[in-house]
Amino acid sequence: MLNKKITFIGGGNMAEGIIRGVISNEIFSPKNIAVFDILSERRKYLNVTYGILETEDVTVAVKDANIILIAVLPQNIVSVAQNIKDHISESTIIISICAGIKMEKLENLFESHHKLVRIMPNTMIDVQHGYSAANVNEQVQPEDKKIVETLLSALGQTMFIDENLFNAFTAYSCAGPAYIMYFLAAIIDSGVESGFSRKDAAAIALENLIASALTIQKTGKHPYQITDTMTSPAGTTIAGLHVLSESSFHGTIMSSVKSALERTNELE
Missing domain, CATH: 1.10.3730.10 (ProC C-terminal domain-like)
Incomplete structure (x- = not known):
């Protein structure tokens, strides 16, 4: 089990699938998982269903997080970044599963000195077979990649690839x-x-x-x-x-x- 705190920004179906996976595989303790979603009923549902923490203030949710996983609609990531980037430690791993948001944009939004990871999740998440693709920036160290791989092991296998292969991964995997x-x-x-x-x-x-x-x-x-x-x-x-x-x-x-x-x- 990772002795880390993870905050989910966005509590939709994909985020829920990851939450369910990391808890059932004992990768994170529910007490170390927080979620922020603009819909209060969604936050409450995730809190009641999985025993994780819910928060109404996204800046509070990210302040002490070791890992931040952003699972919002692509058009909403700019406002998310504006709200949280001044409250994130440089040691925090920021993971985006927002479709189509490239590493260059993530670095522009959060600044390149942050540890940034772009993920294309496994579509067979419920049976934990299949690959998730991951791309990291230069700030992500080998030990950080191991943390990412452990997190994604709840979904299946992980393959670190060049970003120029992400479209091919979408079409093929x-x-x-x-x-x-x-x-x-x-x-x-x-x-x-x-x-x-x-x-x-x-x-x-x-x-x-x-x-x-x-x-x-x-x-x-x-x-x-x-x-x-x-x-x-x-x-x-x-x-x-x-x-x-x-x-x-x-x-x-x-x-x-x-x-x-x-x-x-x-x-x-």
Whole structure:
């Protein structure tokens, strides 16, 4: 457990997911977590549900915090910075999960001598699998990165990346589960068409997905190395893979991610 005080500015769904994760994984004690939200009913809900501290004054909330996590709408971060920047110690780690707010803007808002971290949270936060992306400024030391990584371990894995990869992370990692869900839906439907109940088809598909992922993780092999061992001459599996190859399945997936990245760049 981190013997640190953390203050959340903004108590929306993503902030709540992080709060729930750090408490359930015993990374922070509820008594060391404070939240400020402009909605008093939201503050009260988080206080009653998780036993954390609520505060009506954001300057008081950040004064003694070791970590400040800003989870407000992007258009509100300027006013947040104006209200709190003169009340923050230089040793405090400031984390932003505000979509589209780059490190350069964070340094302009809070000044570059502060320890600043930009986070793109894991979208599969409730099951604590998947990656969160993190980018830090020069003031963040190795020991600070360890604290950030420990905090984010409540959400899954952490990957420190260059900021120029954030859009790619959005298109590939954040949207990634949607591509896999789409594929799973098709596999399950094919199981039903083959004669299995939808419950049994889903159970088989999920076990195959988990087993495939664990096999790649354990062996470190490329997926094609594994499928090569599964295809016997004139066999069943190679016949099925033939159809996927004819339908440009591989290229379609790559094009999907490329299209998502292009759209992410447009929205920046």
